[in-house]
Amino acid sequence: MKKKYIIAPLGDSAIIIEWEQEISPVIHQRVLNTYHYLRSLQHIYILDLIPAYASLTVIYNARAARYAYDEVIRIVTDALNMSAAEVAVVSRQIEIPVCYDPSLGPDLLAMAEQKSLSVDKIVELHTQTTYTVYMLGFLPGFPYMGTVDDILATPRLKKPRVKIPAGSVGIAGAQTGIYPLDSPGGWNLIGKTPVRMFDAEKEIPCYCQPGDQVRFVPVSLEEFHELNHNRQ
Incomplete structure (x- = not known):
């Protein structure tokens, strides 16, 4: 039976396990089953x-030792050969409030016009899906989530913005994500959350983790400002 993954060296102190690239x-x-199992070993x-x-x-x-690479390969191979039931992980269910007011989502009106939809329909489509956090990257705590409804899929902006406020919720292709910090970026911004996605002072600084199941809950502009004030 053909393996559905490959293991390869990555530099001189890492290996990478790759499954079908989709x-x-x-x-x-x-990926998550293997990740959590290896974490639990605390090797x-x-x-x-x-x-x-x-x-x-x-x-x-x-x-650590001359045979560190061989030992890690053995540990990883053992993990990959375990059954799904032995390494299964229960995902967290998270609700994140988002205000979809155009003042906080500067691309919302343009997206609605481009797709011949009302703003309310854009919000409905974006909030009716439960998204999987596939990975964190680009910035500390930036959750790459998917996938959005096919109608909402939109290419990145041709000209990225120089500064996007922390908490901005955007769409790029079939993905949706949240900017955890003020930064440049090219995602289409449709709203903003008052939730702090990254806090270096916390024991677990990233609000989202790979595997989390996320639903966006729409809030009014007034509720957004109240929530934003309360987190200060």
């Missing part, structure tokens, strides 16, 4: 684990 909940569940050779859409990078301590 955005798929089934494939991503394999002294494994320094960090970085899950993505269809891959998992394992950073190991190459100086």
Whole structure:
């Protein structure tokens, strides 16, 4: 039977496990199962684990011993050979408030016009889906989530903005995400959340984690400002 993954060296102190390269909940569940199982081992050779859409990078301590690489390969192979039931992980269910007022979502009106939809319909389509957090990247705590309704899929802006406010909710292709910090960016902005997506002072600084199931809950502009004030 052909393996559905490959294991390859990545530099001199990491390996990468790659599954079929596509955005798929089934494939991503394999990534998460392996990620959480390896984390649970707390093995002294494994320094960090970085899950993505269809891959998992394992950073190991190459100086620990001459055979560190071989040992990590053995551990990873054992994990991959375990049954799904042995390594299954229960995902967190998260609701995130979002205000879809055009003053906070500067691309909302243009998107509605481009797709011949009302703003209310855009909001309805964006909030009716439960999204999987596939990975964190680009910025600390930036959750890449998918997938949006086909009607909402929109290419990145041709000219990225120089500064996007933290909390901005955007769409790029079939993905949706939230900017955790003020930064440049090219996603289509349709709203904003008062939730702080990254806080370096917390024990777990990133609000979202890979595998989380996220639903967006629409709030009014008044509710947004109240929630935003209360978090200060």
